[in-house]
Amino acid sequence: MKLLRILSGILIAAIVFLPAGCSKEEPAAKLAEIKIVGTIGPMVIPLARMAETNALDSVAEKTSLTLWANPAQLQATIAGSQGDFVSLPVNSAATFYNKGIQLKLLDCSIWNILYLLSTDPDITSMEDLRGKRVVVPFQGTSPDVVFRFNLEQSGVDPETDVDIFYAPDPVQATQLFLSGQDDYVLLSEPSATTVMKKAAASGKTVYRNLNMNEVWKEVTGGASQIAQAGTIALGAVSENTAVMDAFLEEYEKAVQWMLDNPEEAGEVGARALVEQGFTADVLAESMAYIDWRFTPADEAYDDIAGFLTALMEASPDFTGGKMPDNAFYYGK
Known part of the structure; x- marks a missing residue:
């Protein structure tokens, strides 16, 4: 009995003093690829920066970037879930949401363009x-x-x-x-x-x-401002908090990098928009006329809701027939 008690004590001690790593859950597996879809314009610059630097390597093996050029292409991208993160006008995001598309609005970052x-x-x-x-x-x-x-x-x-x-x-x-x-x-x-x-x-x-x-x-008497454009998480990614949080963190960094380095940012944009013929100097100069303010969707709620309400009063068609509920806004 004495020997049994000694052996039991040794076993318990061994369990108690196991290295901490042995009790941790395995980290979530990385996604094979995150597909970002940008539009032809300045919003592509921070997205292109993220793709070029593989900024989402903590959650995905690869980050790719494609572009939509017109409303028909945007419609096809959203309806076919052809991307994980998509930049688009905020009212378009509300319209797709109200039509039953699975998505979350992550931010509003362009307030005038x-x-x-x-x-x-x-x-x-x-x-x-x-x-x-x-x-x-x-x-x-x-x-x-x-x-x-x-x-x-x-x-x-x-x-x-x-x-x-x-x-x-x-x-x-x-x-x-x-x-x-x-x-x-x-x-x-x-x-x-x-x-x-x-x-x-x-x-x-x-x-x-x-x-x-x-x-x-x-x-509008200052009651609202134009919540012009932001980014959505689309499809399954809109249920993956870790991936959405990683995107928001890296996207905010990319926007700030762009604002701090307009000439280099212009070159990044020119590479992404080479087929459209936008040059680095034009893209860099145009930043002075864009109101870039990265704002998470939940923090921008009042301005976005005010903007969408004004559009609704003009025509319900501009928001898909109704105001989106709070589940539209990531973090709300």
């Missing part, structure tokens, strides 16, 4: 656009929605007071403007900066007349 450019120095308000023809790319998308809202809230009927000509994409909108066929155009960055630089090179004077976010804040 949209400008009215013209050859007319006297355009200082939306009211000054009465009787004008304005070229707008991508009918029914976020820039169109914001522009029409600002017109309506300024007492200008977009159906009767302004002749809106819808170009199929920003490239054709730019061509119409630079050729002199049209004198007023609504453009996002970096297309707006591209136009300004090309016009200056040809001796043409172009004015950056109206900042759409400033107009928005004015017509």
Whole structure:
């Protein structure tokens, strides 16, 4: 019996003093690949930085980047779950969510990117656009929605007071403007900066007349601002807290790196957008005209909800027929 008690004591001691690592759970296996889908524009820069540096190597073996170029491609990407993280307009994210797509809004990081450019120095308000023809790319998308809202809230009927000509994409909108066929155009960055630089090179004077976010804040009395664009987690990844947290941490770092290193960031963007012809100098210069503010979705809730509510009042179609519930916002 005495021997048995001694042996039992030794066994218990051995168990108590096992190395701590032996009692820990095995870490979650890495994903084989995380697919990031960016849009053609400045939002691709921090995403491209993450892909180039394999910033998500703590949760995935590989990070890849592809682009969507138009609303049809975005629709196909979302409906087919062709990516894990997708950058897109915030109201588009709400629309997809309200249609039953499994996703989480992670952040809003772009708060202004949209400008009215013209050859007319006297355009200082939306009211000054009465009787004008304005070229707008991508009918029914976020820039169109914001522009029409600002017109309506300024007492200008977009159906009767302004002749809106819808170009199929920003490239054709730019061509119409630079050729002199049209004198007023609504453009996002970096297309707006591209136009300004090309016009200056040809001796043409172009004015950056109206900042759409400033107009928005004015017509809403400061009640909200344009929650322009952010990132969603799509499909199964939207249930993986560890991966979403890793993405947010690295994305915030990439945005800050971009702001601290605009010239290098321009080069990263130019590599990602080589087929679209955006140059590093244009991308770097355009950053001065973009209101970049990385804000997690739960922290941006009031501004996003205010933005979506304003759009809902203009037309429920702009948010998929209703306001998204709190489950739309990661962390809420």
